[in-house]
Amino acid sequence: MEHTTEHKSWFGRNWGWVVPLGGCLTIILLVILFLGSLVFGVSKMVTSSDPYESGLERVRQDQYIVGILGEPIEKDGIMQGSLSLENDRGTADISIPIKGPKGKARLYVVGTKQEDHWNYSEIYVIIDGTDEQIDLLGFEQQNSIF
Incomplete structure (x- = not known):
């Protein structure tokens, strides 16, 4: 078997x-x-978003900042803060880490959106290491429409 x-x-x-x-x-x-x-x-x-793009565009066009950070200037991490958009209204209070070949900084953008136009009350950069603050609204009247 x-x-x-x-x-x-x-x-x-x-x-x-x-x-x-x-x-x-x-x-x-x-x-x-x-x-x-x-x-x-x-x-x-x-x-x-407009605040993010407008802030980075201003940084890249500012020769003083380009001299400090070098070119190209690009984002360097995750944005912090708040961005609220609803129809034709919104608010932004954001902080964007940026860097260039020569150094790092942080870009701050604060503004409100009404009737599909952004009004910025603050756009400035703080350089890492020196804590120098550079105003990117310059001589423009604050709260003007961009």
Whole structure:
């Protein structure tokens, strides 16, 4: 009498822990993917906002700051502060870390949006190391429309 032993496949022997673990990992990966896309979407919205772009444009056009930081000047991390937009109104009080080949600084932009126009009360840069504050509104009348 011949006795044959039938061997189960790897999945057949291990399904009891593979299925729950695989399901949990799938859920965890989906949550991470969702949160990543949410952060990317919010970040993209902020970096394409008028206060963010106007502030960086002013920094890049200011020869004094370019002399201190060098070129190119680019963002250097995550923006802090608050940006609120609703229809044709909004407020901004943001701080953007920036850097150039010669140094680092922080750009500050404060303003309000009414009827689809931004009025900036403050746009300035503080240079790291020296704490020098450079006003980028210059001789322009504060609260004027840009």
